Amino acid sequence: MPRLDGKIALVTGAGAGIGEAIARRFRAEGASLVVNDLDAERAERVAREVGGWSFAADVADSGAVARMFGTVAKRHGRLDVLVNNAGIAGHESDPSRAERFASATLAQMQERATSGAVKTHIDVTLETTDAEWERMIAVHLSGTFFCTREALRIMSPQLAGSIINMGSIMGTAGGAGVPGYSAAKAGILGLTRALARELATRQIRVNAIAPGWIETAMTAPLAPLRPLLEMQTPLGRMGSPDDIAHAAVYLASDEAAFVTGQVLSPNGGWHMSQ
Ligand code: NAP
Numbered sequence: 001m002p003r004l005d006g007k008i009a010l011v012t013g014a015g016a017g018i019g020e021a022i023a024r025r026f027r028a029e030g031a032s033l034v035v036n037d038l039d040a041e042r043a044e045r046v047a048r049e050v051g052g053w054s055f056a057a058d059v060a061d062s063g064a065v066a067r068m069f070g071t072v073a074k075r076h077g078r079l080d081v082l083v084n085n086a087g088i089a090g091h092e093s094d095p096s097r098a099e100r101f102a103s104a105t106l107a108q109m110q111e112r113a114t115s116g117a118v119k120t121h122i123d124v125t126l127e128t129t130d131a132e133w134e135r136m137i138a139v140h141l142s143g144t145f146f147c148t149r150e151a152l153r154i155m156s157p158q159l160a161g162s163i164i165n166m167g168s169i170m171g172t173a174g175g176a177g178v179p180g181y182s183a184a185k186a187g188i189l190g191l192t193r194a195l196a197r198e199l200a201t202r203q204i205r206v207n208a209i210a211p212g213w214i215e216t217a218m219t220a221p222l223a224p225l226r227p228l229l230e231m232q233t234p235l236g237r238m239g240s241p242d243d244i245a246h247a248a249v250y251l252a253s254d255e256a257a258f259v260t261g262q263v264l265s266p267n268g269g270w271h272m273s274q
Contacts (some may be wrong), residue, residue, distance in 0.1 A: 002030030005251040008076045010034040010068075011026050012059050012147060015042030017216035018166070020219030021241030022083055022248045023050050029249055031081065038086070057129055059086045059143030060135070067154030069150035080250040084144040084188075085166045089129075089218045090136055097124065098221035101177045105225060122167055124177045136180035141187045152204075159202050162252050165192045167210035167263060169271045185210075189263055196261030203227040205260040207251045212267025214239040220231060 009026050013019040015037030023033050033052030037043035040056035047054035055071060057064035091098040107120040131247055144165050150248055155161035170178050171185025190210055196206040213219060213229045215238045222229075231235055243266050250256055251264065267269060 002028070003255065004081070005030035006085075007031045007092055007252070008034070008078055008079035009073060009145075009252065010036060010083035010085065011078060011083040011142070012036040013038070013087055014083075015039050015046055017218060018211065018214060018241045018244045019083070020046050020086040020161040022085065023052070023246035024254065025242065025249055026081070029253070031252075032076075034068075036068060038085070056140075056263050059084075059147055060138035062142075062146045065143075065146040065150050067078070069154065077159050077247075079151055079154040079161065080134050081162045081164070082147060082155075083164045083166070083248060083252075084101075084138060085164075086140050086143055086149050087218070088136065089221075089244075090132065090178060091221060094127075095221065097127070102222050102224040105176070106228070109228065112118065121205065122177045125179050128180060131181060133180050136184050137187075140184035141183075142189070144188050144191060148191075152232075155204050156199075156202055159204075160170060161199075161202075161204040163195065163199075163204065163206040164248055164251050164254070165189075165206070165208045167192070167208040167265075169210055169265060171211055171265070172265070173271050193261050193265070200260060205251075205256065206254070207245060207248050207259060208263045209251070209264040210264070210267070210271075211244045211263050212240060212270045214241055214244060216241060231268060233267070237268065239266060239268060 004186050009031045011019050011023045014023040014035045027050040033050050035043045035047040035054040043054035055068045057068045104120050104122050111118045167209050168185040170182040175184050192208040247264050247266050
């Protein structure tokens with residue numbers, strides 16, 4: 001029997017990358033999909049392909065999020081799985097930043113290996129504007145909170161549900177050059193644990209996935225770092241969106257009925273847990 005047979009699932013940021021892979025994998029396991037994305041066309045394309053429906057909304061906009069979940073309540077009357085996946089890398093407003101970060105990282109490696117004295121520095125924190133910082137926290141952390149709060153209006157009376165939040169190894173290990181992203185992802189992991197405790201009495205499980213380096217549009221600008229990332233990853237490759245989608249299927253399914261407050265980190269061994 002399919003592992004998500006008959007479940008209604010909403011995936012945010014599912015118009016591309018990891019979210020799209022999760023939507024497709026959920027569908028293959030029998031779920032009915034609500035596909036959210038900022039980009040209406042992309043959301044609609046994925047929804048059409050998986051046989052679900054789409055709702056374009058910015059997860060950082062609490063009004064839009066409330067309208068989206070109001071529509072879910074009207075159309076389905078229930079919600080079994082929420083995946084808070086929507087995210088941004090932080091270099092959207094300045095595409096040269098990712099390139100400069102990649103070349104500075106490689107230069108640092110070279111300097112360490114040859115003279116030991118590092119002369120190249122990464123100044124992303126100095127360059128980050130108030131607006132960039134606030135957008136990063138808004139999309140990841142507020143977006144996860146807004147979607148969860150609205151989902152609970154449906155899930156709480158059901159006394160059942162699974163919420164999956166997208167963290168990152170940057171939220172556990174930290175990352176040079178991504179201060180806002182690391183802070184937002186670490187916040188998501190804290191929020192996951194708090195929600196897991198609060199919602200356990202209703203049998204609503206809340207878990208996080210903390211992916212390693214995954215091949216998507218988000219990591220494409222870091223192409224010059226790819227050999228380095230592969231070398232730093234014991235399993236020797238970057239992950240695919242499906243590597244994460246399989247983890248999401250498990251956490252969404254009844255196989256994970258005794259799993260809550262956990263961080264599952266498919267990362268090829270880049271970061272190992274205790
Ligand atoms: P992606 O390919 O860029 O896809 C992200 C999707 O989310 C895009 O379709 C994007 O739409 C959408 N989105 C962005 N902001 C949104 C918003 N405010 N409201 C609704 N949708 C929004 O990125 P990805 O690599 O699949 O990342 C998915 C999640 O995994 C993110 O939370 C990311 O932080 C996390 N993650 C990724 C990696 C990795 O290596 N790729 C590693 C760890 C964690 P637009 O393109 O229109 O903005």
